[in-house]
Amino acid sequence: MPNPNLNRRRFLAQSAAIAAPLFFIPNRERAFASILGVGPDGKTEHAHEMQHDWLTPPKEIAWGDTHGLTQDAEGRIYVAHTVGAKSEKADAVVVFDPAGKFIRSFGADFRGGAHGLDLRREGTHEFLYHCDTRRRLVVKTTLEGEVVWSVGFPEESTHYADASKYCPTNVAFLPDGDLLVGDGYGSSYVHRYSKDGEYRRTVMGPGSGKGEVSCPHGLWVDDRGKTPTLLVADRSNARIQRFDLEFNHLGFVTEGIRKPCHFKTRGSQLLVPDLDSVVTILDAKDRVVVHLGDGHPSQLRGAPREKFIAGKFIHPHDAIFLKDGSILVAEWVPVGRITRLVLKG
Numbered sequence: 001m002p003n004p005n006l007n008r009r010r011f012l013a014q015s016a017a018i019a020a021p022l023f024f025i026p027n028r029e030r031a032f033a034s035i036l037g038v039g040p041d042g043k044t045e046h047a048h049e050m051q052h053d054w055l056t057p058p059k060e061i062a063w064g065d066t067h068g069l070t071q072d073a074e075g076r077i078y079v080a081h082t083v084g085a086k087s088e089k090a091d092a093v094v095v096f097d098p099a100g101k102f103i104r105s106f107g108a109d110f111r112g113g114a115h116g117l118d119l120r121r122e123g124t125h126e127f128l129y130h131c132d133t134r135r136r137l138v139v140k141t142t143l144e145g146e147v148v149w150s151v152g153f154p155e156e157s158t159h160y161a162d163a164s165k166y167c168p169t170n171v172a173f174l175p176d177g178d179l180l181v182g183d184g185y186g187s188s189y190v191h192r193y194s195k196d197g198e199y200r201r202t203v204m205g206p207g208s209g210k211g212e213v214s215c216p217h218g219l220w221v222d223d224r225g226k227t228p229t230l231l232v233a234d235r236s237n238a239r240i241q242r243f244d245l246e247f248n249h250l251g252f253v254t255e256g257i258r259k260p261c262h263f264k265t266r267g268s269q270l271l272v273p274d275l276d277s278v279v280t281i282l283d284a285k286d287r288v289v290v291h292l293g294d295g296h297p298s299q300l301r302g303a304p305r306e307k308f309i310a311g312k313f314i315h316p317h318d319a320i321f322l323k324d325g326s327i328l329v330a331e332w333v334p335v336g337r338i339t340r341l342v343l344k345g
Contacts, residue, residue: 032049032050032051032052032310033049033050033052033310033311034047034048034049034050034311034344035047035048035049035050035292035293035311036048037290037291037292037293038290038291038294039288039289039290040256040287040288040289046289046290046292046343047343047344048292048341048342048343048344049341049342049344050293050310050311050339050340050341051339051340051341051342052308052310052337052339053337053338053339054100054328054338054339054340055077055079055094055096055100055328055338055340056338057094057102057105057336058102058105060087060088060089061083061084061087061088061089061091061094061105062083062084062085062086062087062088062335063081063083063084063335063336063337064081064082064083064084064085064087064092064112064334064336065081065082065317065332065333065334065336066079066080066081066317066330066331066332066333066336066337066338067080067081067082067114067115067116067117067317067318067330067332068080068114068115068116068117068118068130068131068317068318068330069117069318069319069320069328069329069330069338070117070118070119070128070320071119071320071322071323071328072119072126072143073121073126075097075098075323076095076096076097076098076103076143077095077096077097077098077100077322077328078093078094078095078117078119078128078143079093079094079095079096079117079330079338080092080093080107080110080114080115080116080117080130081094081114081330081336082111082112082113082114083111083112083114084334084335084336089105089108090108090111091105091106091107091108091111092107092108092109092110092111092112092113092114093105093106093107093110093114093117093128093130093145098322098323098324100340106144106145107130107141107145109132109135110130110132110134110139111134112134113132113133113134113135114130114132115130115131115132115133115168115169115170116129116130116131116168116169116170116171116218116262116318117129117130117131117318118170118171118172118173120173122177122195125142126143127140127141127142127143127148128140128141128142128143128145129171129179131168131169131170131171131181132168133167133168133169133185135152136152136153136163136164136166136167136168136186137150137151137152137168138150138151138168138171138181138193138197140197149196149197150197151193151197151199152166153165153166153186154166154191154199154202156199157189157191157199157201157202159187159189159202159205160186160187165186165187166183166186166187167183167184167185167186168181168182168183168184168185168186169182169183169184169185169215169216169217169218170182170184170217170218170219170233170262171219172219172220172221172230173221174192174221174245175221175228175245177194177195178192178193178194178195178200179192179193179195180192180193180203180219180230181193181219182216182217182218182219182232182233183216184215184216184217184218184235185215187205187206188205188206188207188213188214188215188216188236189202189204189205189206189216190202190203190204190205190213190216190219190232191203203247204216204232204243204247208237210249211241211243211247211248211249213232213234213237213241214234214235214236214237215234215235215236215237216232216233216234216235217233217235217260217261217262218231218232218233218235218260218261218262218263219231219232219233219262219263220262220263220264220265221245222242222263222265222270223265224265224267224268224270224284225284227244228245229242229243229244229245229250230242230243230244230245230247231243231263231270233260233261233262233263233272234260235259235260235261235275236259238254238257238258238259239252239253239254239257239260240252240253240254240257240260240272240286241253242286253282253286255286255287255288256280256282256288256291257272257274257280258274258275258276258278258296259274259275259276260272260273260274260275261273261274261275261316261317261318262317262318262319264319264320264321265321266321266325268283268284269281269282269283269284269289269321270282270283270284270286271319271320271321271327272319273316273317273318273319273329273330274316275315275316275317275332276296276315277293277294277295277296277297277298277312277313277314277315277316278291278292278293278294278295278296278313278316279291279292279293279313279316279319279327279329279341280292292313292327292341293311293312293313293316293329293339293341294312294313295309295312295313295314298312298313298314298315300314300333301314301315301332301333301334302333302334304335305335305337308337313329313331313339314331314332314333314337315331315332315333316329316330316331316332317330317331317332318330322340325343326340326341326342326343327340327341328340328341329341
């Protein structure tokens with residue numbers, strides 16, 4: 001395995017070359033910056049327009065930590081957030097149209113715990129899967145927020161003395177309809193469930209060796225190759241792990257990786273929001289294509305919005321490719337921030 005300390009030093013050296021924002025308009029609802037991403041050779045490329053606060057909630061809702069993102073077949077965008085303390089409404093899921101206009105909100109029960117958010121089409125319908133870190137639940141709902149089922153800690157697994165040792169962060173969907181749940185904030189297990197939320201078995205557990213994980217924060221079935229594989233954002237181990245779908249370890253990705261949170265794919269590209277202030281795109285061979293918006297070290301998590309730096313991320317927590325080809329990023333900051341990245345040229 002490559003030396004992770006050497007990889008990190010090389011990554012930071014590359015990241016130091018990122019171009020500063022070319023312009024910033026501070027007194028607008030949506031701040032814009034032009035940025036140049038950093039390629040693996042340290043050279044600037046991949047110019048993007050960075051549209052901070054591209055999604056803003058209605059006045060009666062105040063963002064809390066913006067944690068999860070997904071988009072449905074009609075292009076509607078769903079944001080999971082913890083809800084700000086001064087928010088008039090407790091709704092933790094906010095829905096926007098493809099152009100970024102507010103449609104509706106729901107999910108008051110998720111206030112304080114709205115975290116992972118993913119969507120799956122099942123037959124003719126689409127469903128949302130929520131990971132609630134406050135109530136320690138995985139919840140399946142309709143797109144309107146009607147609960148289909150919810151499950152708490154997997155008592156059958158025998159790995160937990162009680163529910164306090166379990167805290168789910170994200171799910172992944174297996175080709176046979178089952179799903180995986182990452183216990184990222186609990187005891188660092190990954191569990192397999194049926195499509196109806198029934199516990200099947202535990203497929204991996206805590207540690208730092210091959211096949212072991214520490215804060216398995218995000219999970220994703222990668223279908224870019226001939227055979228689907230499972231990716232795990234092994235965040236506290238500062239790496240991505242790849243497994244076959246029998247959960248045999250296949251390899252590590254460490255080059256250019258700091259604190260990976262989750263994944264999305266589009267074509268040959270893998271999108272990795274990294275809590276350590278950057279969004280990274282990898283190619284089909286897990287090589288860095290570009291680092292975007294590197295703000296390391298930000299030290300701005302608790303700062304007021306006016307202190308945020310245009311063109312720089314603070315703590316990317318989730319990111320998705322939108323249907324129009326742009327990238328949407330949610331950040332773990334107490335006042336929330338949703339940024340859109342549009343490739344220029």
